[in-house]
Amino acid sequence: MLDGMTATTHRRLRTEIPGPNSLALHQRRTDAVAAGLTSTLPVYITSAEGGLLTDADGNTLIDLGSGIAVTNVGHAAPAVVDGVREQAGLFTHTCFMVTPYEGYVRVCEELAALTPGDHAKRSVLFNSGAEAVENAVKIARTATGRQAVVVFDHAYHGRTNLTMALTAKSLPYKHGFGPFAPEVYRVAGSYPFRDAEGRTGEQAAAEAIDRVEKQIGADAVAAVVVEPIQGEGGFIEPAPGFLPALSRWCAANGVVFVADEVQTGFCRTGEWFACDHEGVVPDLIATAKGIAGGLPLAAVTGKAELLDSVHAGGLGGTYGGNPVSCAAALGAIETMREGDLAGAAKRIGETAIASLRELAATTGAIGDVRGRGAMIAIEFVKPGTTEPDAAITSRIAAACHAAGVVVLTCGTYGNVVRLLPPLTLPPELLREGLDVLEDAIREETSR
Structure with a gap:
């Protein structure tokens, strides 16, 4: 961790995402790393704990991706x-x-x-x-x-x-x-x-x-x-x-x-x-x-x-x-x-899916909310159809990233936001992450 930066237990934004230190590291990356290897969000992580990631600029992000379903037990599990x-x-x-x-x-x-x-x-x-x-x-x-x-x-x-x-x-x-x-x-x-x-x-x-x-x-x-x-x-x-x-x-x-x-x-x-x-x-x-x-x-x-x-x-x-x-x-x-993390996954799914389905009922842009446990998907479509809408999906993901919440996209048609939070994620961080996601969905679907 950089000098003067301390661990935190909540989302905290000190700079824009990505910040200047991450941007400088990204420039070094372009000179050294193959262009065919891409990253969802070019913030460079210096430490991580539980469901939080801290980057080179001291920003702390809520991780709803778990490194693509890897850190099920949370980052730095004891x-x-x-x-x-x-x-x-x-x-x-x-x-x-x-x-x-x-x-x-x-x-x-x-x-x-x-x-x-x-x-x-x-x-x-x-x-x-x-x-x-x-x-x-x-x-x-x-x-x-x-x-x-x-x-x-x-x-x-x-x-x-x-x-x-x-x-x-x-x-x-x-x-x-x-x-x-x-x-x-x-x-x-x-x-x-x-x-x-x-x-x-x-x-x-x-x-x-x-x-x-x-x-x-x-x-x-x-x-x-x-x-x-x-x-x-x-x-x-x-x-x-x-x-x-x-x-x-x-x-x-x-x-x-x-x-x-x-x-x-x-x-x-x-x-x-x-x-x-x-x-x-x-x-x-x-x-x-x-x-x-x-x-x-x-x-x-x-x-x-x-x-x-x-x-x-x-x-x-x-x-x-x-x-x-x-x-x-x-x-x-x-x-x-x-820790009964299977039970924890069920509780995450119950909270997230119920909240997202309630939101889906108010917008025609969400075609489907689905998932089991802490493996959750929101499929976006053009209102009134089942036609995939990859563009709005990308914008919603980008808005979450800018607000300090890591979400992932997927799907054959590129129109699915997926959530894979650590199974140890505290309920208050899950709720905060969902609030950011839901605000992004409301903003993009109201345009």
């Missing part, structure tokens, strides 16, 4: 910090593939206990969500001897070559980066706001399954990869029954059901995992983001026979399951369990 400090003082790396260590094993034991299902499980640890999803596909292909992978419209699964193929949206994720990995097939999913009125989850699943059976053949499919709530695609919550129907079809046809819970996992939706809401037990579950309180860690967890089907040496990576990241994960899991 159990995470203590675990990292202790482990870093012992050793920072040996490579689990060379000389292993207990922390990796403990994380895998926790994943076996926490993820859906009571069957025998195994895990393997990686660095990022994309790595986890890619390795889940590798495992499914090895176990089944098949190649085809089924994914869905509006999906996002990562930025590696294979996960770009799994991802639906071209700009900015795929444009110009092909050719992509083959044997990836895309079908329509369930998007209640944009589906035909009355279309059920079971009907959406039946239509997707019919397309797969006719155009690919069930006996050619290695895996169905699905986000239980689609993230970058717009926080799309499928209609009830959609996921269970897909899971049943997979089980009946020897297809591996892969749940990509990178963004939804670790109490974010009000349960430990989004699959828990409908009692869906995936064959494999890919996790990352919220697992380690801000340090890079990811995992594939699933049925023992699937993980153990891969030949010796077929899974791994130099940094996968780094000991410091494992210590952070153990601290984060302890915080989630002892």
Whole structure:
């Protein structure tokens, strides 16, 4: 933190956003960092605690983004910090593939206990969500001897070559980066706001399954990869029954059901995992983001026979399951369990969704307010239609940023504001952040 600046427990603006120190740092950035890497809000952070970010100009912002669903336990969570400090003082790396260590094993034991299902499980640890999803596909292909992978419209699964193929949206994720990995097939999913009125989850699943059976053949499919709530695609919550129907079809046809819970996992939706809401037990579950309180860690967890089907040496990576990241994960899991952060997420969702739906009733620009727990979306449309309105979405986000509240946007059409607050965010900060957002919505929709 810069001289003369002290920690605060509330939003505080000392300068415009971004301020002069952030602007100076941003100029240095343009001379050193690749232009293809962009930032939502170019304020340069010097410290963070709980749900607050302090920048280089001494401004303190309310964080309703959690670094894209990563700091579920809040910034600088004590159990995470203590675990990292202790482990870093012992050793920072040996490579689990060379000389292993207990922390990796403990994380895998926790994943076996926490993820859906009571069957025998195994895990393997990686660095990022994309790595986890890619390795889940590798495992499914090895176990089944098949190649085809089924994914869905509006999906996002990562930025590696294979996960770009799994991802639906071209700009900015795929444009110009092909050719992509083959044997990836895309079908329509369930998007209640944009589906035909009355279309059920079971009907959406039946239509997707019919397309797969006719155009690919069930006996050619290695895996169905699905986000239980689609993230970058717009926080799309499928209609009830959609996921269970897909899971049943997979089980009946020897297809591996892969749940990509990178963004939804670790109490974010009000349960430990989004699959828990409908009692869906995936064959494999890919996790990352919220697992380690801000340090890079990811995992594939699933049925023992699937993980153990891969030949010796077929899974791994130099940094996968780094000991410091494992210590952070153990601290984060302890915080989630002892603080009942799944319950906290439910309370955040109840407050935010009720308030935003009340506002939506007064403006035609909000087409839908949706979400589970602390994973909340506001979809903006041109009044009287379902036509996406990306322009007003951008203006509302910019107004929140200028007022010191970090919100994110997403959606295939760029017309969704998404909220991902830390699950430890105090009610008064949540209310203050929502007030700023709602004022921005009123201002922009009244023009």
